[in-house]
Amino acid sequence: MRGIVKRFPGVVANAGVDFDLLPGEIHALLGENGAGKTTLMNVLYGLYEPDAGEIWLYGKRVSFASPRDAIASGLGMVHQHFMLIPPFTVAENIILGQRSPREPLLEDRSSVYERLLALSERYGLAIQPDAEVWTLSVGEQQRVEILKALYRGAEVLILDEPTAVLTPQEVEELLAILHRLVDEGKSIIFISHKLDEVLAASDRITVLRDGKVVDTVDASATNKKALARMMVGREVVLRVSKKPANPREPRLIVRELRANSDRGLPALRGVSFEVRAGEIFGIAGVAGNGQSELEEVIAGLRRATAGQVIICDKDTTNCSPREVGQAGLAHIPSDRYRRGLLKDFSVADNLVLQRVSSPPFTVHGVLRRDVIRQEAQRLVREFDVRTPSVDTPAGKLSGGNAQKMILARELARNPRVLLAAQPTRGLDVSAIEYVHRRLIEQRDAGLAILLISTELEEILTLSDRIGVMYEGEIVGVVDAREANINEIGLMMTGSKRQGDDVKEGAA
Amino acid sequence: MNWSLILQWSFLIALVTAGIRLAVPVVLAVLGEIITERSGVLNLGLEGVMIMGSVAGFLTAYYLENGPMASAGGEWSAWLALLAGMLSGVAMGLIMAVLSVTLRADQVISGVTLVVLGHGLAAYFYRQAFSSLTARVSGMEALPIPLLSRIPVVGEILFNHDPTVYITALMVVAVWFLLFRTTWGLRIRSVGENPAAAETSGVNVGLVRYSATLLGTALAGLGGAVLTVVQLRLFREGITAGRGWIAVALVIFARWRPGLALVGALLFGLADALQYRIQALSQVERGVGAIPYEFLLMLPYIMTILALLYRSGRADAPAALGRPYVKGAD
Numbered sequence: 114m115r116g117i118v119k120r121f122p123g124v125v126a127n128a129g130v131d132f133d134l135l136p137g138e139i140h141a142l143l144g145e146n147g148a149g150k151t152t153l154m155n156v157l158y159g160l161y162e163p164d165a166g167e168i169w170l171y172g173k174r175v176s177f178a179s180p181r182d183a184i185a186s187g188l189g190m191v192h193q194h195f196m197l198i199p200p201f202t203v204a205e206n207i208i209l210g211q212r213s214p215r216e217p218l219l220e221d222r223s224s225v226y227e228r229l230l231a232l233s234e235r236y237g238l239a240i241q242p243d244a245e246v247w248t249l250s251v252g253e254q255q256r257v258e259i260l261k262a263l264y265r266g267a268e269v270l271i272l273d274e275p276t277a278v279l280t281p282q283e284v285e286e287l288l289a290i291l292h293r294l295v296d297e298g299k300s301i302i303f304i305s306h307k308l309d310e311v312l313a314a315s316d317r318i319t320v321l322r323d324g325k326v327v328d329t330v331d332a333s334a335t336n337k338k339a340l341a342r343m344m345v346g347r348e349v350v351l352r353v354s355k356k357p358a359n360p361r362e363p364r365l366i367v368r369e370l371r372a373n374s375d376r377g378l379p380a381l382r383g384v385s386f387e388v389r390a391g392e393i394f395g396i397a398g399v400a401g402n403g404q405s406e407l408e409e410v411i412a413g414l415r416r417a418t419a420g421q422v423i424i425c426d427k428d429t430t431n432c433s434p435r436e437v438g439q440a441g442l443a444h445i446p447s448d449r450y451r452r453g454l455l456k457d458f459s460v461a462d463n464l465v466l467q468r469v470s471s472p473p474f475t476v477h478g479v480l481r482r483d484v485i486r487q488e489a490q491r492l493v494r495e496f497d498v499r500t501p502s503v504d505t506p507a508g509k510l511s512g513g514n515a516q517k518m519i520l521a522r523e524l525a526r527n528p529r530v531l532l533a534a535q536p537t538r539g540l541d542v543s544a545i546e547y548v549h550r551r552l553i554e555q556r557d558a559g560l561a562i563l564l565i566s567t568e569l570e571e572i573l574t575l576s577d578r579i580g581v582m583y584e585g586e587i588v589g590v591v592d593a594r595e596a597n598i599n600e601i602g603l604m605m606t607g608s609k610r611q612g613d614d615v616k617e618g619a620a
Numbered sequence: 621m622n623w624s625l626i627l628q629w630s631f632l633i634a635l636v637t638a639g640i641r642l643a644v645p646v647v648l649a650v651l652g653e654i655i656t657e658r659s660g661v662l663n664l665g666l667e668g669v670m671i672m673g674s675v676a677g678f679l680t681a682y683y684l685e686n687g688p689m690a691s692a693g694g695e696w697s698a699w700l701a702l703l704a705g706m707l708s709g710v711a712m713g714l715i716m717a718v719l720s721v722t723l724r725a726d727q728v729i730s731g732v733t734l735v736v737l738g739h740g741l742a743a744y745f746y747r748q749a750f751s752s753l754t755a756r757v758s759g760m761e762a763l764p765i766p767l768l769s770r771i772p773v774v775g776e777i778l779f780n781h782d783p784t785v786y787i788t789a790l791m792v793v794a795v796w797f798l799l800f801r802t803t804w805g806l807r808i809r810s811v812g813e814n815p816a817a818a819e820t821s822g823v824n825v826g827l828v829r830y831s832a833t834l835l836g837t838a839l840a841g842l843g844g845a846v847l848t849v850v851q852l853r854l855f856r857e858g859i860t861a862g863r864g865w866i867a868v869a870l871v872i873f874a875r876w877r878p879g880l881a882l883v884g885a886l887l888f889g890l891a892d893a894l895q896y897r898i899q900a901l902s903q904v905e906r907g908v909g910a911i912p913y914e915f916l917l918m919l920p921y922i923m924t925i926l927a928l929l930y931r932s933g934r935a936d937a938p939a940a941l942g943r944p945y946v947k948g949a950d
Binding site for chain 1: 801802803804805806807809810813814816817818819820821822823824939947
């Protein structure tokens with residue numbers, strides 16, 4: 114790919130990018146969110162048309178008008194959000210869009226199954242062709258995606274953030290599969306913003322920043338620190354340091370909590386734990402094991418069917434979000450744009466959202482715009498929210514700045530307990546660093562923090578104690594200092610419970 | 621009113637036979653809407669499509685029977701009229717597809733627009749053609765199936781109908797086969813569930829949605845034409861009487877499956893047939909105890925609402941139903 118330029122209204126996503134892939138190599142594309150990695154690959158895959166630049170494949174200039182053309186030329190893409198049809202079987206997903214040998218009828222099932230099993234054998238991708246996709250785990254779904262590409266004769270595989278949704282064990286399996294594919298002569302483009310994996314997986318690494326290539330380096334000739342510097346453009350603290358915790362009285366107590374999911378199935382099956390002042394209690398787990406239901410029940414957004422939530426000695430079970438807030442809970446919601454802010458409201462209005470109806474912001478039922486703006490300006494300064502003005506609609510902020518704004522608002526309420534759900538999801542390295550520093554700072558100041566995150570790395574960095582959630586239960590609580598990533602990983606997949614054959618009483 | 625009349629064999633046989641016949645336009649429309657909705661397009665304009673089918677069909681039949689080509693058209697006039705009904709459905713479908721697929725307009729609004737447009741156009745065309753309201757067409761002869769129609773009871777109920785009834789029965793199987801046994805069906809269903817995934821798999825989302833919308837409205841137009849050309853043999857403004865809306869509701873009852881669509885439409889047809897008969901009986905014995913006919917007219921609609929309630933709260937709808945697909949937007 115030479116000199117690729119792709120503009121969107123208001124931004125240049127790719128500003129003259131050069132990229133090359135050798136046969137039989139794993140080439141990583143590294144960069145922060147918004148650096149243009151995914152755009153570049155969507156251009157290559159025919160989803161976007163480039164505004165300038167050329168694509169050459171095996172010495173021939175090509176241009177793809179649609180993914181169909183790209184597939185025909187031997188490209189295959191595994192998207193970050195899987196491109197699968199959940200109610201379809203594995204086999205149906207794989208033959209979708211393909212010509213059938215007995216058009217217009219669908220191909221005979223047994224012959225499809227046969228070919229799928231042969232492929233999965235050859236590349237070590239275990240799957241069941243007649244399973245419906247929605248019943249599969251995330252790792253299995255990813256294998257279906259890879260298989261789908263191979264079935265279409267892909268020689269070049271593009272994997273967009275393939276590890277973002279996987280458990281540590283699944284990541285290892287994936288890397289093994291990738292190496293096997295390369296051994297069989299395939300080439301792989303691996304998109305990621307995680308430094309460890311990029312170093313472990315790839316032969317060469319191209320770093321993108323602000324739509325431009327910073328450099329292309331051999332994986333063996335670089336290290337984490339150098340990559341981080343290239344990616345962000347300055348020195349980055351990768352792991353926020355922290356002092357030992359000094360926990361005091363319990364502030365949030367959850368007892369035998371039960372609740373149902375949106376589909377009416379049990380999502381929490383008797384969850385108990387407590388979070389003390391001056392500590393961060395992390396909840397680890399693969400997405401969809403009851404974390405979002407737990408978050409919602411504590412925040413007063415979902416009914417508990419049994420059990421208790423106690424915040425600062427007050428029973429807040431099934432109280433309204435307002436009452437829960439008055440009891441001392443601040444909440445950083447996992448769904449930032451749906452629950453965390455009002456996109457069309459100004460930054461100032463968002464910053465005083467919960468406090469707006471009481472003095473000094475409202476006096477005798479009349480809003481005091483000047484006071485609100487002053488408070489907003491103070492918070493914007495203090496929390497380094499980069500915004501043109503406090504009157505800018507919150508929806509215009511970047512993810513990192515939106516999250517800083519939410520953090521500012523929640524901490525300005527002087528909470529006793531902070532519920533931080535996926536606080537760095539989708540943020541880039543420097544914003545993550547900022548949020549992490551703030552959380553530790555608040556912990557040291559005596560706040561009780563419940564951290565819910567599917568990023569194991571984040572849980573390990575920040576938490577003092579770690580509870581592992583699996584299928585709506587806490588299957589183990591471990592002390593972060595003694596935490597073993599493999600053990601936690603096994604608990605996350607349900608293949609191990611605390612006390613199975615490990616030491617008891619880590620908590 | 622003498623209720624014992626209702627419980628006589630001959631009455632029941634006539635009732636079920638008529639119920640099947642009355643179900644035909646609705647079955648066709650539901651089948652069409654199932655195809656359309658399976659592709660992710662929610663066409664609420666079915667009522668407008670059906671009334672256009674009914675007026676196009678009726679006018680075609682009338683001119684073939686009474687116009688200058690009367691002698692040439694002859695026995696084929698009803699068939700050509702049904703074809704005209706289908707084509708007018710396709711024309712309406714094209715409007716829906718342009719609005720909702722190409723222009724990505726809100727599908728609820730596009731659909732409602734189609735209803736208003738259909739009613740207005742149908743009335744306009746009919747009034748242009750006739751000043752009086754007494755025009756009639758000759759319809760289709762019944763076509764008893766040899767041997768089978770002579771089976772007692774069953775033969776009378778199932779095998780002594782006009783050809784559109786048999787065609788509709790075959791259509792139920794054909795639509796099921798299309799959706800679940802052909803590559804095109806797989807594409808339709810994939811586009812209705814996750815168009816982005818379908819596109820990355822090499823499916824042309826726009827083309828599939830166009831074809832599913834047009835095929836769906838062709839069937840609905842055919843349903844409208846069957847109503848005026850074959851069954852009632854006349855046209856009135858608003859003659860479809862909400863059958864298009866009923867069809868939209870029955871799609872939910874049928875959980876987007878052709879087989880269940882047949883069940884739902886038969887329930888509607890039976891209720892419709894029953895209310896006609898009770899009305900007729902009440903006429904005979906006008907007086908105390910007669911049910912006001914307005915209440916009887918409601919019967920099939922109430923049946924439909926009850927059927928819907930029984931089904932409510934189930935999540936079987938295509939995941940992308942009603943959502944326009946924007947390329948590249950997640």
